[in-house]
Amino acid sequence: MTDDAPRRVLDIITEFANIGAGSAATALSSLLDMELMNDATTCEILPLAKVSDYLGGAKQVVAGTYTYLCGDLKSGVLVVFPSDSAKALLEHLTKEKVEIASLTNIQLSALKEVGNICLCWYLCAVSKMIDVDMIPAPPDATVDLLGAVLDIPLASLGAKVDTVIAVHTSFKALDRQFEGYFLMLPEESTLKLILDRMGESG
Amino acid sequence: MREQRIVGIGQMATCRAPDRLACLGLGSCVAVIFYDPVLKIGGVIHALLPKAPANCDSDEKYVDTGTRKLVKELMAKGAIKERLVAKLVGGAQMFSNLSLSISDIGKHNVVEAKKTLKELGIRLIAEDTEGNRGRSAYLSTESGRVTIETAFAPTKTI
Numbered sequence: 001m002t003d004d005a006p007r008r009v010l011d012i013i014t015e016f017a018n019i020g021a022g023s024a025a026t027a028l029s030s031l032l033d034m035e036l037m038n039d040a041t042t043c044e045i046l047p048l049a050k051v052s053d054y055l056g057g058a059k060q061v062v063a064g065t066y067t068y069l070c071g072d073l074k075s076g077v078l079v080v081f082p083s084d085s086a087k088a089l090l091e092h093l094t095k096e097k098v099e100i101a102s103l104t105n106i107q108l109s110a111l112k113e114v115g116n117i118c119l120c121w122y123l124c125a126v127s128k129m130i131d132v133d134m135i136p137a138p139p140d141a142t143v144d145l146l147g148a149v150l151d152i153p154l155a156s157l158g159a160k161v162d163t164v165i166a167v168h169t170s171f172k173a174l175d176r177q178f179e180g181y182f183l184m185l186p187e188e189s190t191l192k193l194i195l196d197r198m199g200e201s202g
Numbered sequence: 203m204r205e206q207r208i209v210g211i212g213q214m215a216t217c218r219a220p221d222r223l224a225c226l227g228l229g230s231c232v233a234v235i236f237y238d239p240v241l242k243i244g245g246v247i248h249a250l251l252p253k254a255p256a257n258c259d260s261d262e263k264y265v266d267t268g269t270r271k272l273v274k275e276l277m278a279k280g281a282i283k284e285r286l287v288a289k290l291v292g293g294a295q296m297f298s299n300l301s302l303s304i305s306d307i308g309k310h311n312v313v314e315a316k317k318t319l320k321e322l323g324i325r326l327i328a329e330d331t332e333g334n335r336g337r338s339a340y341l342s343t344e345s346g347r348v349t350i351e352t353a354f355a356p357t358k359t360i
Contacts, residue, residue, distance in 0.1 A: 048250065048263070049210025058227030059338060061353045066297055101354035140297035144353050147227015148336020151250070152296050154211060155230055156304045158250045162212065162260050 012198050013167055013191065014043045016126055021169035021182045023125035024079075024118040031117060032092060034173050041169040048154055051166055055080070055183070058147025061100075062086070065115020066153055069123070071135035073193060075186035076153040077122065079115045083143065085178050086111065100143060112141040122182060130197035153185050165191065206340075209233075212263040214247040214272045216279060219343040226338045228292035230308035232331070233339050234269050234315050235289040236324070237346040238281040244343040245276045251307065252314035265314040273322055288319050289348050289360060290329040291339040298334055308332065328360040 018041045029036045044054060052058035063086035065079045081089060083100050090098040090107050093114070098107060116139050127134045142149060157164050164185050172179035186194070206222040209215045211231060215223055219242035225233040228248070236245040247268040254264035261267035277283060293312035297305055312331045319326050330337065330350050340349045349359050 048212045049248075052210075052227060066300070068300075137300065140299040142296055142334075144229070144296065145227035145336035145338065147338075148229030148294065148296055150227070151211075151229030151231050151336075152300070152304060152307070155250050155307050158212070158263060159255075162263070 009191075009195060010043045010045075010165075012195055013165065013186075014041045016129070016194055016198060017041045017043070017167040017169055017182070017184055019129055020122035020126040020184075021171070024122040024182060025171045027117055027121035028114070028171070031114065032089065034178065035175065036171045036173055039170045039172070041167065043165060043167045045163055046166055047163050048158055051154060051164065052147045052150055054166060055146060055168070058145060060146050061143065062146045062149060063111055063141065063143045064149035065112055065119065065139050065141040066149070067119050067136040067139035068156060069134050069136055071133045073132055073134050073186075073190045075184055075190050076156055077119050077136070078149075078153055078183040078185075079118045079180060080146070080149070080183060081180040085180055086143065088176075088178055089114065103143060108141060112139060115139050115141050118182070130194060132193065132197065157185055157187060161188065209246050209248045211248055211250050212260060214245065214262045214268055216243060216245040216272070216276055217343060218243045221343055223341045223343075224338065225291070227336050228339060229294055229296040229336045230292070230311065232265060232290060232292040232308070232311040232315055234265065234272070234319075235291065235339065235341050235348055236272065236276055236281075236286050237289075237341070237343070238276065238285050239287070239346055240285055241280055242343050243276065243279060243281055244341045244346070245272045246341055247272045249311065252310040265311050266318050269315065269318045270322065273324065283322070283324065286324050287327045287346070288324050290315055290326060290331050291337055291348065291350060293331040294336060295332070295334050296336065330358070330360055
């Protein structure tokens with residue numbers, strides 16, 4: 001779609017995602033009672049085939065929570081934890097030993113809820129900023145190969161485009177091994193709306 | 203030297219023995235894998251969606267157009283349609299609780315692949331499809347066997 005998108009447009013989207021990810025990291029910090037720090041947001045225009053490489057390779061095992069916005073803004077939003085971070089997160093929350101290969105229903109539900117909280121705070125912050133209502137579908141979570149987790153998010157965009165804008169913000173704990181990232185995959189119409197509301201006619 | 207070529211989403215590739223073709227992390231995507239045992243030539247398409255709309259210029263993204271294009275390319279390289287055998291991998295339902303129309307796209311991909319193979323008259327001899335787990339598939343052009351890895355289950359070969 002936007003092979004010729006100027007860098008400025010990417011900068012605006014980056015700023016937009018920064019606000020969202022900042023808010024989500026704050027929520028996650030208080031939920032988990034640990035200090036989290038956001039890394040810089042990066043924003044890339046990628047062909048469908050390259051998205052998983054950009055995120056570190058299709059074969060890594062991750063926990064992904066995905067939702068799709070179906071209001072005025074149309075975008076896929078994902079929260080991804082590498083499997084060891086997901087394990088640490090669930091053990092911290094449930095105070096029991098977690099086997100990531102065979103999560104119980106309660107554990108999967110907890111994972112989904114953490115994702116849900118992150119996604120909602122992310123969306124809340126950006127929706128306030130640009131004054132647009134966002135209606136997320138109830139999220140779902142799975143633990144699997146990254147490439148497989150990305151298929152549905154990419155399939156929802158892939159019918160219209162061959163390249164996507166991937167907006168990536170990672171976060172990590174200051175005092176222990178814990179990390180993850182947010183990924184936003186907006187539709188083209190949504191990009192225009194964001195740019196418009198952020199004071200750029202794009 | 204044996205090489206391994208990775209086939210990403212919306213891509214296809216062919217190769218001859220002893221090289222290998224791989225699709226990593228297939229979720230709802232489907233890999234349609236072809237093999238001509240006499241020439242020891244193989245081809246793989248990693249398709250995202252079932253049916254191409256009219257006037258679509260990226261054939262490889264879709265099961266129906268991509269499969270046809272791949273078979274044509276294999277035949278141009280000397281493969282004979284009657285000799286070709288097909289295997290299918292992928293088409294899982296990754297987010298089963300998601301109430302979106304796209305969430306059972308994996309199943310549609312598999313159905314479309316079988317329909318296309320039938321229309322082309324190519325035998326489907328093995329499959330590892332649907333379910334709710336992601337898979338990585340590796341085609342050996344030495345043997346025509348496809349090795350399938352998942353996140354947690356043991357590796358298997360079809």
